[in-house]
Amino acid sequence: MELIFEKSRKGAADPYFPKEDPAGTRKAADVLGKGALRTEPEDVNKRLALPELSELEVVRHVLGLCRRQVGIDSTFYPLGSCTMKYNPKINEAVSRMPQFAGMHPLQPDNTAQGTLQVLYELEAGLCHVTGMDAVTLNPMAGAHGEWTGILLIKAYHDSRGDGKRRKILVPTAAHGTNPASAAMCGYEVVAIPGTDDGLVDLKGLEAALGDDVAALMLTNPNTLGLFESDILKIQKMVHDAGGQLYYDGANLNAILGVARPGDMGFDVVHMNLHKTFSTPHGGGGPGAGPVGVKKHLAEFLPVPFVKKTGDTYAMSSDRPKSIGRVGAFYGNSNVYVRAYTYFRTYGKEGLPEVGKHAVLNAAYVLAKLQDTYTRPLKHPCMHEFILQPTKEMLAKGVRTLHIAKRLIDYGYHPPTIYFPLVVSEAMMIEPTETESKATLDKFVEAMKKIAKEALETPELVINAPHSAPVGKVDETKAAKDLDLRFCACE
Amino acid sequence: MGYIPHTEQERTEMLAAAGAKSLDDLFAHLPKETKCGPLPVPHGLGEMELSAEMRKLAAKNRSAVELACFLGAGAYDHFIPPVVGELISRGELYTAYTPYQPEISQGVLQLIYEYQTMIASLAGCDVANASLYDGGTAMVEAVQMAMRHTGRMKGVILDGALHPYYLDTVRTGIGALGVEPSVVAPKGCVSDLAALAAKAKAAGEELTCVAVGYPNFFGSIEDLGKLAEDVHAAGGLLVAVGTPWPFGLIKPPGHMGVDIVCGEGQALGVPMQYGGPYVGYIASDKALVRRMPGRLVGKTVDVQGRTCYTLTLQAREQHIRREKATSNICTNTALCAMMAHFYMSCLGQNGLKRAGELAVSKADLLRGKLKALSQTSGSAIKSVPEYAVFHEFVVETKKPAAEVLEKLLAKGILGGLDLGRFDAARKNQMLVCVTEKRSLEEIDAYVAAVATA
Ligand SMILES: Cc1ncc(COP(=O)(O)O)c(C=O)c1O
Numbered sequence: 047m048e049l050i051f052e053k054s055r056k057g058a059a060d061p062y063f064p065k066e067d068p069a070g071t072r073k074a075a076d077v078l079g080k081g082a083l084r085t086e087p088e089d090v091n092k093r094l095a096l097p098e099l100s101e102l103e104v105v106r107h108v109l110g111l112c113r114r115q116v117g118i119d120s121t122f123y124p125l126g127s128c129t130m131k132y133n134p135k136i137n138e139a140v141s142r143m144p145q146f147a148g149m150h151p152l153q154p155d156n157t158a159q160g161t162l163q164v165l166y167e168l169e170a171g172l173c174h175v176t177g178m179d180a181v182t183l184n185p186m187a188g189a190h191g192e193w194t195g196i197l198l199i200k201a202y203h204d205s206r207g208d209g210k211r212r213k214i215l216v217p218t219a220a221h222g223t224n225p226a227s228a229a230m231c232g233y234e235v236v237a238i239p240g241t242d243d244g245l246v247d248l249k250g251l252e253a254a255l256g257d258d259v260a261a262l263m264l265t266n267p268n269t270l271g272l273f274e275s276d277i278l279k280i281q282k283m284v285h286d287a288g289g290q291l292y293y294d295g296a297n298l299n300a301i302l303g304v305a306r307p308g309d310m311g312f313d314v315v316h317m318n319l320h321k322t323f324s325t326p327h328g329g330g331g332p333g334a335g336p337v338g339v340k341k342h343l344a345e346f347l348p349v350p351f352v353k354k355t356g357d358t359y360a361m362s363s364d365r366p367k368s369i370g371r372v373g374a375f376y377g378n379s380n381v382y383v384r385a386y387t388y389f390r391t392y393g394k395e396g397l398p399e400v401g402k403h404a405v406l407n408a409a410y411v412l413a414k415l416q417d418t419y420t421r422p423l424k425h426p427c428m429h430e431f432i433l434q435p436t437k438e439m440l441a442k443g444v445r446t447l448h449i450a451k452r453l454i455d456y457g458y459h460p461p462t463i464y465f466p467l468v469v470s471e472a473m474m475i476e477p478t479e480t481e482s483k484a485t486l487d488k489f490v491e492a493m494k495k496i497a498k499e500a501l502e503t504p505e506l507v508i509n510a511p512h513s514a515p516v517g518k519v520d521e522t523k524a525a526k527d528l529d530l531r532f533c534a535c536e
Numbered sequence: 537m538g539y540i541p542h543t544e545q546e547r548t549e550m551l552a553a554a555g556a557k558s559l560d561d562l563f564a565h566l567p568k569e570t571k572c573g574p575l576p577v578p579h580g581l582g583e584m585e586l587s588a589e590m591r592k593l594a595a596k597n598r599s600a601v602e603l604a605c606f607l608g609a610g611a612y613d614h615f616i617p618p619v620v621g622e623l624i625s626r627g628e629l630y631t632a633y634t635p636y637q638p639e640i641s642q643g644v645l646q647l648i649y650e651y652q653t654m655i656a657s658l659a660g661c662d663v664a665n666a667s668l669y670d671g672g673t674a675m676v677e678a679v680q681m682a683m684r685h686t687g688r689m690k691g692v693i694l695d696g697a698l699h700p701y702y703l704d705t706v707r708t709g710i711g712a713l714g715v716e717p718s719v720v721a722p723k724g725c726v727s728d729l730a731a732l733a734a735k736a737k738a739a740g741e742e743l744t745c746v747a748v749g750y751p752n753f754f755g756s757i758e759d760l761g762k763l764a765e766d767v768h769a770a771g772g773l774l775v776a777v778g779t780p781w782p783f784g785l786i787k788p789p790g791h792m793g794v795d796i797v798c799g800e801g802q803a804l805g806v807p808m809q810y811g812g813p814y815v816g817y818i819a820s821d822k823a824l825v826r827r828m829p830g831r832l833v834g835k836t837v838d839v840q841g842r843t844c845y846t847l848t849l850q851a852r853e854q855h856i857r858r859e860k861a862t863s864n865i866c867t868n869t870a871l872c873a874m875m876a877h878f879y880m881s882c883l884g885q886n887g888l889k890r891a892g893e894l895a896v897s898k899a900d901l902l903r904g905k906l907k908a909l910s911q912t913s914g915s916a917i918k919s920v921p922e923y924a925v926f927h928e929f930v931v932e933t934k935k936p937a938a939e940v941l942e943k944l945l946a947k948g949i950l951g952g953l954d955l956g957r958f959d960a961a962r963k964n965q966m967l968v969c970v971t972e973k974r975s976l977e978e979i980d981a982y983v984a985a986v987a988t989a
Contacts, residue, residue: 060887074893077900095657096885112628115643119627140590148599151811160596174575186669187867226854226864231712235859305570328871329644330634332813370708374672375811393580402559409554482541514639516838524836524848531653
């Protein structure tokens with residue numbers, strides 16, 4: 047589709063602002079002085095390139111693009127590790143109330159009691175959900191939570207004069223953000239191998255442990271969709287060696303209301319509320335990555351935080367041993383308004399139902415598909431599972447990428463593919479609890495049809511998608527002939 | 537229950553297919569020590585009761601919609617055309633994940649490509665990324681980008697007139713790597729460009745970058761051309777940090793030789809929403825693009841040769857490079873970037889420039905009136921320091937600014953920011969912002985209120 051810049055009509059008027067200067071004011075150009083004003087240079091790339099269009103033209107442009115885009119509102123979106131559950135509309139409605147959306151972050155506390163109460167109560171709720179003693183809402187996504195959590199662990203070791211711990215252990219199956227976050231805190235990252243069963247290799251862990259290890263970062267259920275059955279043993283091994291335990295809670299949906307990282311002995315956990323707590327993913331963000339900790343780490347948590355005295359809430363930075371500020375204000379507050387609304391929807395009785403139905407839906411689809419595709423891991427699945435193409439499919443040249451793209455022709459968003467890296471040809475399927483049996487049955491049917499096609503008419507699958515707005519995309523060209531912006535010279 | 541659609545019968549059938557006797561049976565393989573009993577949290581609510589509950593909580597806030605907002609300092613109350621909220625409510629956009637599957641994500645990908653163009657051009661730079669979390673973290677990323685480019689770690693020199701919260705965020709961020717930045721105190725409200733240049737020169741071989749506010753925290757705008765030359769001569773990069781909203785009207789950093797421009801894009805159509813979600817932006821010269829953090833959308837073709845868009849240069853990112861990635865960022869703030877896109881598209885270059893002019897004129901009006909007031913006896917205003925600003929400026933008060941602001945609040949005015957919050961020496965100063973949205977009546981009410989405060 048044409049770029050918005052190509053539709054631009056020079057001089058198109060906008061209906062927003064008065065053309066006359068307000069009475070009694072000086073002209074902006076006179077106030078600023080000529081030298082301060084923007085003038086456009088020779089280099090076209092450095093010139094202002096905002097389009098000039100009517101509002102209607104902009105609306106049509108965007109709606110045209112919406113036809114080339116799917117979200118979970120459009121179709122089943124079993125993107126593993128991403129928990130693409132329904133985003134209840136009430137969450138959006140509440141977050142857009144002017145009394146929430148119109149709040150300035152530096153307003154006096156006595157004008158922000160509603161928001162502060164929401165944040166405070168959500169913190170408490172997340173403590174209960176994770177079994178931790180304190181929670182910070184500052185981190186703005188999962189990776190930001192990891193980074194914050196590792197800094198907390200660093201502060202803890204430093205406070206004990208235990209500065210020799212320079213390594214963070216990360217299983218090979220972990221999400222890429224885990225090692226990247228540890229490295230950004232100045233740590234050396236050591237990869238821990240997995241077993242053929244898809245779990246942490248205890249021997250490998252044993253070998254890596256020592257008095258130079260600051261922490262183990264563990265995802266549970268892990269990135270293969272399995273609950274680490276030795277988790278209590280792992281916890282003890284790491285603690286005995288003087289290390290701390292970091293829990294990547296991106297997959298918290300699987301155990302919501304059923305099991306808690308705190309009860310597993312973990313010291314730090316981050317959550318992805320844009321997964322588990324239904325806040326929308328926004329085509330790539332914003333999210334929210336709050337971090338929960340046990341008591342011994344609470345004094346290091348970032349500032350600011352919400353304090354309650356009697357019935358009054360206040361924003362405070364009074365935490366002398368804090369690692370400091372990790373962002374400008376108090377995290378993605380209005381994402382938390384959505385998460386809080388969700389939390390109150392389910393409550394005591396409902397939260398465990400979320401976890402249980404997330405696992406039920408995954409177990410059901412797995413049961414229906416395990417004879418059609420290869421199931422590499424025999425452990426019971428949690429909220430997601432991995433399939434691979436069968437040997438016969440691979441012999442016909444049909445790979446995971448092709449199956450994923452063929453699903454597009456059937457109207458579905460593909461699962462996560464080639465992640466985790468430790469399983470070849472991985473298709474990671476996560477249905478979430480908000481999908482009905484009818485939807486899952488249709489998806490299963492489509493997957494079975496594709497399996498049949500893979501053997502009978504492999505080209506049909508290999509050349510998919512056939513019905514998408516665009517066909518297979520040339521990624522190599524994108525990186526080689528780098529073009530990251532429209533240029534008026536084109 | 538809630539948004540779980542299963543009927544009793546479906547549940548039974550599904551459990552049977554999965555070979556489980558009950559829902560709890562699905563968790564039978566978990567060690568029993570890990571399982572929890574009922575959580576001590578409130579009971580769930582249906583939407584009807586929940587709406588009422590949330591309205592009650594909302595009513596405890598007094599937002600900038602009700603109060604006249606002269607508070608800025610990193611979050612700005614601009615007029616946002618309702619069309620922005622309408623467009624952002626499209627389920628295709630806000631309920632999508634990161635566009636990993638380009639065939640069915642051309643909507644988000646093209647919008648982000650367009651956003652990258654708009655924000656880069658606004659900053660006067662070649663390229664911009666798809667977004668970062670917020671202004672504070674964007675500044676951390678910019679400094680780390682400079683570290684990667686120069687291969688140096690020390691020699692990070694920061695303007696003391698940057699947002700105090702950004703400075704704190706950077707201290708945490710690079711402190712994690714054992715780096716301590718040096719901070720150059722401003723001269724009053726103006727960034728001390730000469731001292732920054734001198735410090736850069738003195739850092740010699742160790743110089744990584746100088747980061748300067750534009751506009752700085754106190755609203756000051758100074759030409760950065762000379763500083764850029766000095767920093768380059770000393771072998772470092774110049775980073776400018778600031779809201780991009782004024783750049784439709786005033787010289788953008790990219791036109792003054794600045795290498796990396798970053799900051800908070802909230803002013804471009806994103807509501808203030810108590811500090812987030814916002815949209816960190818980062819733009820630079822194209823020579824630095826491979827050092828950029830986060831997602832980038834690039835143009836390419838599909839098998840049939842049709843133009844399309846995809847995430848590119850992913851080899852910089854965590855999911856490929858893991859501990860060697862340029863940043864750990866994964867989820868960014870794409871939806872807020874799209875809001876900025878819609879805002880900039882609807883306003884267009886003329887609209888953004890016009891809004892800027894109105895803000896400048898109105899800020900100048902209030903500033904002049906406050907200055908006049910400082911000459912009269914009963915008013916709360918001591919003086920109004922002279923320096924070049926866009927739409928935000930410092931006012932000195934006779935008594936603590938906190939007291940003056942309280943009086944203003946009693947009249948329904950969020951009068952500005954008490955600078956004593958960050959620096960005890962500035963307790964008789966407040967930072968006042970006037971956007972295009974403030975009416976002449978509100979400005980008059982402000983003046984009347986401080987005349988007697
Ligand atoms: C297991 C795991 N850890 C961490 C992350 C990072 O979270 P975010 O994208 O919110 O930074 C993700 C999601 O992408 C994930 O799936």
